[in-house]
Amino acid sequence: MLGDKFRFRFTKSGTLRLVSHHDLMRCSERMLRRAAVPFKSTAGFHPTPRLVFALSLPLGVVGCDEVVELELTEPRDSDQLFSALNAQAPTGLVFTRVAPVPMKATARVRRVVYELPLPADRVADVEAAVAKLMAEPKVWVERLRPSPKRLNIRPYFRNVSVEKRPTPLAPLASCEGGPPWVPPATPSLKGRGSWCRMPLGEPRVLTRGWILTRFSTSICGSRRPVRPVRTSC
Known part of the structure; x- marks a missing residue:
């Protein structure tokens, strides 16, 4: 399908998760040039x-x-564009969907879901912390940049739960047989991934080998997606 503006869905995983957003944008520009x-x-x-x-x-x-x-400066076929970008994408970056959109359309985030594998010995503590979080009317954090500010982040958590199920990502957790998962969801652009460690009572969650995953992103004007069958991304 022809179009001059496209919306892509993609995955960023593996060692590419250690590349900053700024460097990803520079990498994307080189990818676009290589793909002509x-x-x-x-x-x-x-x-x-x-x-x-x-x-x-x-x-x-x-x-x-x-x-x-x-x-784009001129119309292109979505299928050809999709194939060209995937052929030039670095390892860890995979485009999964593409669709033309009106030039004035803007993707505004409505809802995101994060998931985090937990070691078996932390499950009970996290379940208690989650119950406490959901019962609190307000949860305050200190934002340091661009200027110090105290924020109530409780409205950004629609749901937090602990789920015990085997997954293909089990080796990432420090337990066998499949880790539990904690999927917090935030409803707006103001939600930050770092807030997802709040229910855990663990200030250094991401430095202990627990890899946080943003599992789904819903945008305004789109239906809430059906939870897909889990695959390692």
Whole structure:
């Protein structure tokens, strides 16, 4: 299908999760040039592709359902564009879907779901922390940048739960037979992945080998997706 603006869904995993969002944008520009994609550029002395990510992915977090929009200078076929970008994408970056969208359309995040494998000896503690979190009317955190501010993040958690089930990602957890999962969800762009460690009572969750995954991203104007069959992304 022809179009001059496209919305892509993609995954970012493996060692690529250790690449920052800024470096991912630079990598994406090189990928577009190698694929000979006629992308639009911003104005000014340092033009960059009109490539807009719906929600940047924090460093170290795996993304299984990320959203990015790309504007072109001339119409292109979506299937050809999809194949060309996947052929030039670095290891760990895989485009899974593409669709043309109106030029004035903008992907605004409505809901995201994070998941985190837990070691078996922390399950009881986390379940208690989750119950306490969901019972609290307010949960306060200190934001340091761009200026110090105290925020109530409780409204951003729609649901937090612990699920015990075997998954293909079990080797990532420090237990055998499949780890439990904690999927918090945030309803807006203001939600941060780092808040997902709040229910755990563990300030250094991501430095202990527990890999946080952003499992799904819903945008305004789209239906809430049916939870897909889990695969390692």
